[in-house]
Amino acid sequence: MTSMKRIMAFALAGITLTGCATTTEVTGPTVISYDHGALDTLLELGLEEKVVAIPHQSLPDYLADLGARLPDAGGLKTPDLALATDLKPGLVLMTGRQGAEALTSFAKEAPVRDVTLEGNDLQAAVNDRVLSLAGYYGLEEVAGVELDALWQHVEAQKATLADAGTVTVVTHNNGNFSLRQEALVYELLALTPAAAPDSVQPVVRGERTFYPVTADVLAQMAPDNLLVVDRSAAIGDEPLAPETLKASLAEAGVSTEVVVLNPGLWYLSGGGLQSVRLQVDEVVNAVR
Known part of the structure; x- marks a missing residue:
């Protein structure tokens, strides 16, 4: 989404971005995310300041710059419980990749949310996860605008594939x-x-x-x-x-x-x- 479209999306939700005439701080929990898709959703919603740590090991290249700015939360399969204890995040995002033991251990230190995509309909699963994450910050309207733009882009790209074989x-x-x-x-x-x-x-x-x-x-x-x-x-x-x-x-x-x-x-x-x-x-x- 372009910067102008993002500004318009936040305006629809009554939120003013930094750099505009005034700034309204978005309330909601600080986050450690062990799921990169959930992480990039938070970033796209303008919530980078809410992310307090991410796993550096095998970090995808499109998120590499964030790894240079945030503490290392351990590996995807070896999450750092001690760091969570120190940082006291308001929310930890995990999936089955971390394992049931890690989810149970982290739940003793902070609220844990399993953000595994559910169901057999990918688009519906993405919608549900994006909107539910946005809900922690009152950004459902913003998320809806972002999702509409995403699916319009998918349809436009799909239309170019008639001869793909x-x-x-x-x-x-x-x-x-x-x-x-x-x-x-x-x-x-x-x-x-x-x-x-x-x-x-x-x-x-x-x-x-x-x-x-x-x-x-x-x-x-x-x-x-x-x-x-x-x-x-x-x-x-x-x-x-x-x-x-x-x-x-x-x-x-x-x-x-x-x-x-x-x-x-x-x-x-x-x-x-x-x-x-x-x-x-x-x-x-x-x-x-």
């Missing part, structure tokens, strides 16, 4: 691949997945289900576009060498465009006012 999304992890049922790609942008052969069967590990595939299987699927979410790169392990994957597909006579998506944005973030827009734009630039 088939799209397969996979997660790369230490040389292995699994199909990724990416709602932003197949639901929001309505792109067409390449059909998987019957040999691709689900593997259940705990509460998660994976669909492992090899380069040979991807060659059988022969998508026009192959988008890779590189988990290994996102968490600091050995990243995928895309040239190797491209060579395997070429040897099989398959002409597939292979694009490695921004690892931190896709594996460690998403579902926020900023991250959804960034992800949509990256997919559109990759496939059209």
Whole structure:
């Protein structure tokens, strides 16, 4: 959203931004956020001053400048309870990534909110989370304007993809691949997945289900576009060498465009006012 549109959005809610004739302080809790999508939503709502710490480890590049200004709240899987005890935030934002034990421990020091996206409708889930976060600060009207702008942008980008062809999304992890049922790609942008052969069967590990595939299987699927979410790169392990994957597909006579998506944005973030827009734009630039 442009600066002028943001000023207009805050004006609709009766809030004056710093730099205008007067300044009205927005009331609401200070926050430690262990969810980057929730964090970028707070930033887009103009609430950076309410954020008192964030995890620095594997911070996505689009949030890197914030990491230089705020204390380190630990890792996404190793949150720093001692810091929360010292800072006494009014709210801690977490997801299942931190684990039940961390949620329970932090709840003894500050109110904890699980901001995991719920349900099978991505747009509705994003709306619910954005509006509920805005509600802590009385910014529901502002959030509504921001959401309208976001979904208008998504629709405009979606309209450019008529000739995109088939799209397969996979997660790369230490040389292995699994199909990724990416709602932003197949639901929001309505792109067409390449059909998987019957040999691709689900593997259940705990509460998660994976669909492992090899380069040979991807060659059988022969998508026009192959988008890779590189988990290994996102968490600091050995990243995928895309040239190797491209060579395997070429040897099989398959002409597939292979694009490695921004690892931190896709594996460690998403579902926020900023991250959804960034992800949509990256997919559109990759496939059209």
